[in-house]
Amino acid sequence: MSAFDPARWRPAPLLPEGGGTAALLFVVATLCFLACLTAIGVVASDRAARGWIGQLGGEATVIVRPKRGETPDAAAARAAEALAGVAGVSEARALEPQKAYDLIRPWLGDVSDLEDLPVPRMVTVALDPKAPADAARLSQALKSQDVDASVDDHSLWIKDIRRAANLARALGAGVFLLIAGAAGAAVAFATQAGLAARRDVVEVLHLSGAEDSYVAGLFQRRFARMAALGGVAGAAIAAGIAATLRLAGGAQGLTPALPIAWSDLLVVIACPLIAALVAAVAARLTATALLRDME
């Protein structure tokens, strides 16, 4: 006598486990891993770019040319004084001659009579981060005090960094779309194979009164669940690698160009959800199209 208890019965999955499920799971997990690494890279590089822009945008450099009969140090001091009172400037400080020599030494090498060179004097200007003064205002202030000087507010550098950051973001989005497309295509292929392999099951479901949407829903749920599982695996591995880089290199990761923060790891949380969504849509559309031609 069977010990089967109807009260404890739970409906079994209507679709049989098909061959190739493990292979597809591996493919999806790998794609999710790559997507997560890309996302972490984009987030980290974006933060690095914002940091550089913040640093560069927070200061300006003024090159002072002394007037006839005026010493370079006196000209620099006069420029610093003129800039100190400008709205949007937190601090203006003439750079000591030695620091100026230190700045150009890497280009000229260890020259013994460096002091004889006509090295221009510089003033470093710390700008108010809330309402920084722009180059035009600084130039105007210098002009009003009859100081001959050039103002560099680093806008060229900032522009380049912004462009590079935008490019990194666009590349990241492109890679993400490519990976999502590849995952969708893999699931669509698996759905097609699953429908072809178990045509007998689909026929019985149809003859028992199942609508196409019901059958498509079975494939949709199966592949969404599988993709979510693959997403969790891929995200976990990517997060593990990123965490290792963070631990190995401290706050800057392995390089200052790509600092990894613990918060960056949070981006992988969305991966299983997105993977499931992509798989669900791909399976649904494929199954619906194939079922329409089946009957």
Add this chain to the structure above:
Amino acid sequence: MSRKPNAAADFSVTDEVVRFDGVSMRYGDGPQVLRDLDFMLKPGSFHFITGPSGAGKTTLLRLISLAARPSQGRLEVFGQDVSRLTPKTRPALRRRIGVVFQELLLLDHLSVFDNAALPLRISGRRAPNYRNDVAELLSWVGLGGRMDSMPETLAGGEKQRLAIARAVVNRPEILLADEPTGNVDHEMALRLFRLFVELNRLGATVLIATHDQDLVARSNRPTLHLDQGRMTVRPAPGQGAGLA
């Protein structure tokens, strides 16, 4: 005693569940399997379909079960032209029809209980509302001790009984069966026949294709006899055919 159905007279009746109007059927470019059939089935009627192998019995059942469409003529099931059914409207009609196919079409990856419960599950009912009914039905057809078995472990007769349980579990309005007692012993055949009779008594229209002449003779039911795709009707002894 036999007669050819008279279509012109029969179609004045409006409460038919199945209506053939000049229906012919061929598969692809193959030979004609059914030829110019005109008949209809009243609700609650009970008929056998007889005829030699290849006479078109299975095709007739496939047409009524909406598994195929006529290649010619008009077929109405529950008052709806089956040629005009769409993937959205067809399933609702199929859920009102129970079918025991000759090849049984059991799902080998599902247990006996899951197979039997399939139509109820597809109709959207929740498991707690039907699992006891399924268990009771399986016990009734003699599969009470095999509910968690897989179909491949069942004997031929047990598989046939499972297919019958699946066909009747949602109390269909039309019950079609293709050789439903072919693999069961005489006692079980009578028991299953009583199940069909009981469903018929509850209002189901029953159509059974069989070679079992003994069952046909003892049942006292009208018979649709097919031969080379053409139909003749043999009324039950002492009464009308029950079909128009």
